[in-house]
Amino acid sequence: xxxxxxxxxxxxxxxxxxxxxxxxxxxxxxxxxxxxxxxxxxxxxxxxxxxxxxxxxxxxxxxxxxxxxxxxxxxxxxxxxxxxxxxxxxxxxxxxxxxxxxxxxxxxxxxxxxxxxxxxxxxxxxxxxxx
Amino acid sequence: xxxxxxxxxxxxxxxxxxxxxxxxxxxxxxxxxxxxxxxxxxxxxxxxxxxxxxxxxxxxxxxxxxxxxxxxxxxxxxxxxxxxxxxxxxxxxxxxxxxxxxxxxxxxxxxxxxxxxxxx
Numbered sequence: 412x413x414x415x416x417x418x419x420x421x422x423x424x425x426x427x428x429x430x431x432x433x434x435x436x437x438x439x440x441x442x443x444x445x446x447x448x449x450x451x452x453x454x455x456x457x458x459x460x461x462x463x464x465x466x467x468x469x470x471x472x473x474x475x476x477x478x479x480x481x482x483x484x485x486x487x488x489x490x491x492x493x494x495x496x497x498x499x500x501x502x503x504x505x506x507x508x509x510x511x512x513x514x515x516x517x518x519x520x521x522x523x524x525x526x527x528x529x530x531x532x533x534x535x536x537x538x539x540x541x542x
Numbered sequence: 543x544x545x546x547x548x549x550x551x552x553x554x555x556x557x558x559x560x561x562x563x564x565x566x567x568x569x570x571x572x573x574x575x576x577x578x579x580x581x582x583x584x585x586x587x588x589x590x591x592x593x594x595x596x597x598x599x600x601x602x603x604x605x606x607x608x609x610x611x612x613x614x615x616x617x618x619x620x621x622x623x624x625x626x627x628x629x630x631x632x633x634x635x636x637x638x639x640x641x642x643x644x645x646x647x648x649x650x651x652x653x654x655x656x657x658x659x660x661x662x
Contacts, residue, residue: 477566478566478569478570478585478591479570481566481567481569481570481571482570482571482574482581485632485636485638485639486563486564486566486567486628486631486632486636486638487628487629487630487631487632487633487638487644487648488629488632488638488644488647488648490563490624490625490628490629491625491628491629491647491648491651491652492651494625494651494654494655497654497655497658501658515657515658515660516657516658518654518657519653519654519655519656519657519658519659520654520658521654522650522651522653522654522657523650523651523654523655523658524654525650525654526646526647526648526649526650526651526652526653526654527647527651528647529643529644529646529647529650530643530644530647530648530651532643533641533643533644533647
């Protein structure tokens, strides 16, 4: 694997982990703060919920990784590829929150994965030559 | 009247989402010699990063407002148009190429997100 390929691979993998971590923390915080009503008491329950700070840390980490990736990767390609997060969240929701996935959702996840593989192969080995 | 409100919220969501990502791209490539902390200091001292951050704070509010008038799965589907807008924006402002493999890849992702969102 060339250096730039490794940079893409590690970068997008870290982005996926950070994004998924954020969403999981958010879900746990929201579950603990139930019932959901858009008022001050609910906001207070959310803000005193430690998991919400996990999701903020995840967001900050994802932001730093995203800005680093954008230095090299085309924004159109990177933004589309960042939807890989959906698969991460979907899969981890099964054991963590007991959610059920249907066949259409598996098919959707497979198409996203296929799309990201296409984008990975569409990247030139040297980004300066034809970005 | 209500549908006009929904469309306006949709348009504003697409606008801030796309503008935010394009602003981040502009911030990331502005000074391509600096690395690490020097690069971050440079980005923080220049407007593009802040334009992006303001866009995403606005998006947070606009997205909640949008989701209060459309179901989540429909909201996700409608929001996906930003994938296409950002790709076109990248071509216009950053001279990114539309290769055949890229167009196929993005189309597969759009279809995949539509299936996951629509079936959820």
